[in-house]
Amino acid sequence: MKKLETRQDIEDLVNRFYDKVQNDETIGFFFNDVAKVDWSHHLPKMYSFWETLLFGQISYKGNPMAIHFPINAQVPMEKSHFEHWVKLWTATVEENFTGEMADLAIYKASNIAKLMGHKMEVARKIR
Numbered sequence: 001m002k003k004l005e006t007r008q009d010i011e012d013l014v015n016r017f018y019d020k021v022q023n024d025e026t027i028g029f030f031f032n033d034v035a036k037v038d039w040s041h042h043l044p045k046m047y048s049f050w051e052t053l054l055f056g057q058i059s060y061k062g063n064p065m066a067i068h069f070p071i072n073a074q075v076p077m078e079k080s081h082f083e084h085w086v087k088l089w090t091a092t093v094e095e096n097f098t099g100e101m102a103d104l105a106i107y108k109a110s111n112i113a114k115l116m117g118h119k120m121e122v123a124r125k126i127r
């Protein structure tokens with residue numbers, strides 16, 4: 001199987017992941033119905049986000065935590081949603097790529113998802 005090593009690989013991975021997400025029964029509605037995501041805007045941001053995280057190519061400048069709070073305020077983003085997000089991400093990585101960067105993509109996503117899930121839970125408690 002292919003190694004995850006180029007910007008094009010990241011674009012392919014991210015596209016395939018959000019194809020799954022959009023059609024997913026558990027978390028798809030956050031994107032389709034709650035945030036009503038403009039995919040032509042969102043996907044390039046996600047390419048840059050992952051390029052920055054994995055290749056150290058600083059093309060993403062943003063605050064990934066902050067963008068999720070207003071969504072969480074509308075519909076609680078539960079730990080189980082984040083676990084499901086990670087399950088879909090891990091499956092998409094493993095279906096398409098192998099090697100160190102592929103492992104790192106899974107590892108980093110899991111850590112961020114855990115932290116994000118925790119922050120969303122705390123935000124709901126102090127509201």
Ligand code: HEM
Nearest residue numbers: 027030031035045049062063064067081082085109112113
């Ligand atoms: C159940 C879990 C999640 C849901 C439902 C979710 C939902 C969303 C939605 C709807 C947006 C788009 C907001 C908009 O443009 O209107 C977004 C943006 C984003 N998400 Fe998530 N997300 C989840 C988990 C994660 C995780 C685990 C990560 C990181 C590993 C992540 C990283 C990002 C980033 C980088 C953006 C773009 C932020 C920006 O605009 O600068 N998300 N998310």
